[in-house]
Amino acid sequence: MKRIKEAFEKKPDGLLSIFVTAGFPNLNDTVEILKELEANGVEMVELGIPFSDPMADGPVIQEASGVAIENGMTLKLLFEQLKDIRKEVSIPILLMGYLNPVMQYGYEEFCKSCQEVGIDGVILPDLPLYEYKKEYKELFESHGLANTFLITPETAPERIKELDSLTNGFLYLVSSSSTTGKKSGIDGTIDYLSRVKDMNLTSPSLIGFNIKDSESYKIACKYSNGAIIGTAFIKAIMNSNNFKITVKDFVSSIR
Amino acid sequence: MDYNVDENGYYGKFGGAYIPEMLYPNVEELRENYLKISQEPEFKKEFDDLLRNYVGRPSPLYLAKRLSAKYGAKIYLKREDLNHTGAHKINNTIGQILLANRLGKKRIIAETGAGQHGVATATVCALMGLECIIYMGAVDIERQQPNVKRMQLLGATVVAAESGSKTLKDATNEAIRDWINNPADTYYIIGSVVGPHPYPDMVARFQSVISEEMKWQLEEHEGRDYPDRIIACVGGGSNAAGCFYHYLDNDKVELIAAEPAGLGLETGKTAATTAKGKPGVLHAAKTLLMQTEDGQVVEPYSLSAGLDYPGIGPMHAHLFDSGRGSFKYVTDEEALTACFELSKLEGIIPALETAHALAVLNQLDLKKDEVVVINLSGRGDKDLETLIKYI
Numbered sequence: 034m035k036r037i038k039e040a041f042e043k044k045p046d047g048l049l050s051i052f053v054t055a056g057f058p059n060l061n062d063t064v065e066i067l068k069e070l071e072a073n074g075v076e077m078v079e080l081g082i083p084f085s086d087p088m089a090d091g092p093v094i095q096e097a098s099g100v101a102i103e104n105g106m107t108l109k110l111l112f113e114q115l116k117d118i119r120k121e122v123s124i125p126i127l128l129m130g131y132l133n134p135v136m137q138y139g140y141e142e143f144c145k146s147c148q149e150v151g152i153d154g155v156i157l158p159d160l161p162l163y164e165y166k167k168e169y170k171e172l173f174e175s176h177g178l179a180n181t182f183l184i185t186p187e188t189a190p191e192r193i194k195e196l197d198s199l200t201n202g203f204l205y206l207v208s209s210s211s212t213t214g215k216k217s218g219i220d221g222t223i224d225y226l227s228r229v230k231d232m233n234l235t236s237p238s239l240i241g242f243n244i245k246d247s248e249s250y251k252i253a254c255k256y257s258n259g260a261i262i263g264t265a266f267i268k269a270i271m272n273s274n275n276f277k278i279t280v281k282d283f284v285s286s287i288r
Numbered sequence: 289m290d291y292n293v294d295e296n297g298y299y300g301k302f303g304g305a306y307i308p309e310m311l312y313p314n315v316e317e318l319r320e321n322y323l324k325i326s327q328e329p330e331f332k333k334e335f336d337d338l339l340r341n342y343v344g345r346p347s348p349l350y351l352a353k354r355l356s357a358k359y360g361a362k363i364y365l366k367r368e369d370l371n372h373t374g375a376h377k378i379n380n381t382i383g384q385i386l387l388a389n390r391l392g393k394k395r396i397i398a399e400t401g402a403g404q405h406g407v408a409t410a411t412v413c414a415l416m417g418l419e420c421i422i423y424m425g426a427v428d429i430e431r432q433q434p435n436v437k438r439m440q441l442l443g444a445t446v447v448a449a450e451s452g453s454k455t456l457k458d459a460t461n462e463a464i465r466d467w468i469n470n471p472a473d474t475y476y477i478i479g480s481v482v483g484p485h486p487y488p489d490m491v492a493r494f495q496s497v498i499s500e501e502m503k504w505q506l507e508e509h510e511g512r513d514y515p516d517r518i519i520a521c522v523g524g525g526s527n528a529a530g531c532f533y534h535y536l537d538n539d540k541v542e543l544i545a546a547e548p549a550g551l552g553l554e555t556g557k558t559a560a561t562t563a564k565g566k567p568g569v570l571h572a573a574k575t576l577l578m579q580t581e582d583g584q585v586v587e588p589y590s591l592s593a594g595l596d597y598p599g600i601g602p603m604h605a606h607l608f609d610s611g612r613g614s615f616k617y618v619t620d621e622e623a624l625t626a627c628f629e630l631s632k633l634e635g636i637i638p639a640l641e642t643a644h645a646l647a648v649l650n651q652l653d654l655k656k657d658e659v660v661v662i663n664l665s666g667r668g669d670k671d672l673e674t675l676i677k678y679i
């Protein structure tokens with residue numbers, strides 16, 4: 034939780050967060066990718082927990098998720114791989130994924146493992162708000178886990194305010210009503226983004242979904258504290274045999 | 289014990305709405321409106337009128353004499369196969385299309401397994417003049433060709449789901465993705481008692497016409513409005529929900545659900561969720577789910593495309609969990625045998641899904657005067673290509 038807060042304090046404008054599926058492209062690539070992202074100035078990382086039925090994702094992340102499962106990635110293995118991550122990486126790391134793998138791992142066990150390896154927050158889009166408030170808010174918080182909520186163009190203002198007051202991480206502004214990596218850009222949703230910006234919310238926010246290049250990154254930074262890039266990054270590393278070069282090239286193509 | 293949905297959308301510990309924020313406004317709109325709209329007198333009148341004059345309801349409750357003689361009980365068949373489009377699925381799509389109309393939606397999407405729900409959806413879309421897109425697993429498109437052609441003839445666009453196991457679960461994923469991408473103008477007609485609340489309850493209510501009719505039909509035939517047992521096959525569980533609905537609280541009635549064992553429970557080629565599943569979340573509902581230890585959904589298998597699903601509706605998960613329902617498992621082979629048997633004994637070719645319910649007769653210790661109702665959920669025309677391989 035603390036690392037997320039500090040990241041926003043240090044970089045309130047133009048924070049770049051990268052989403053990458055754990056165990057992709059190869060089973061043991063995740064730690065190296067994390068190190069390269071930090072080395073190239075990326076301020077935050079979201080590690081995707083692979084799931085067989087990623088209903089909110091477009092083809093690219095679906096594919097990455099499938100490859101990771103095929104590779105043998107599991108939550109248990111991921112926590113093992115991340116055992117010493119805090120000796121090498123200091124930017125905030127969040128776990129993002131569908132509820133079912135977390136549920137099978139066990140919520141308490143999951144929170145414990147997150148705390149042990151130094152995970153800072155979670156994004157669980159299909160965890161309902163009522164259930165979070167009733168059953169998991171305290172558990173997450175007592176393990177230092179920030180919970181991040183999604184907001185879309187259709188989210189009503191009162192609900193945005195409620196989510197703003199409930200998050201102890203940041204608000205994830207989904208750029209448009211779509212699955213990940215679906216639409217061509219984000220310029221069609223400026224009205225919504227400026228409407229949210231004008232609400233002067235208390236939590237920091239990042240814009241994600243369909244941010245893919247320096248142009249869309251710049252627009253995102255105008256309306257929030259920064260951007261989350263997933264699909265475009267996955268595409269970039271898909272065929273990479275040298276993450277040092279690929280990650281460097283990717284980040285410098287964005288900013 | 290309460291077997292119906294509670295005010296929070298749960299059946300015991302199953303159900304709920306595990307949806308990402310992108311779907312929240314849509315599902316919320318539905319949750320706020322489905323009861324209000326479907327209980328309006330105008331709505332009910334239109335629904336009843338279409339069921340009677342378009343679908344051909346009430347469906348007969350037929351005493352199957354030769355089948356009864358063979359199994360030594362009074363076996364009635366609830367003839368949902370005689371409905372327009374050949375299965376129970378249309379009861380639900382009529383209800384939901386009327387709801388979509390009232391919500392002002394112009395574009396209809398649906399998932400389909402065997403193609404029966406796809407056909408039933410394409411049919412009501414033609415009836416209402418609405419655009420219709422059907423997601424269907426690529427594997428199912430292969431094994432249910434006649435239904436693909438029927439949907440196209442009815443003006444629907446059939447989109448192949450190429451992800452995962454390329455069957456019903458993947459078609460459902462694709463339909464949900466479509467809905468996420470088109471939240472404002474699109475209505476998603478789910479085909480079974482699955483998905484986020486309020487879908488399971490809504491679909492169960494539209495299908496409950498089956499047991500509503502059974503009550504007065506049994507009264508006529510038997511002088512009492514309930515049978516001793518009801519048998520239905522369960523894919524997601526909508527035809528079972530429909531024929532159980534008005535008997536959920538009547539302990540005198542045994543509710544028997546037939547699940548597809550595929551090649552056998554221990555072969556790894558099965559879709560018998562209650563035998564092989566654990567609580568989990570799929571398609572936005574907490575329910576029993578076939579999955580790995582790590583929470584990845586296991587690809588189901590059944591010869592019958594309409595039962596080839598790794599979960600079951602939350603209502604049935606609760607019926608299983610509470611012991612109210614009896615769950616039986618039927619292999620492909622047993623289903624095929626039952627299918628041929630009914631064809632020869634009664635002149636009725638049932639759908640392969642339905643044949644799973646019929647096959648349960650072999651597993652019961654029946655008494656002579658017992659009254660059994662089997663929900664004949666659909667007819668077998670769509671399965672001819674599969675069936676002729678086994679003649």
Ligand SMILES: Cc1ncc(COP(=O)(O)O)c(C=O)c1O
Binds near residue numbers: 402522528642
């Ligand atoms: C004839 C028939 N019966 C049963 C089913 C299974 O669906 P449910 O379990 O929702 O009744 C199907 C699905 O396609 C079907 O076509």
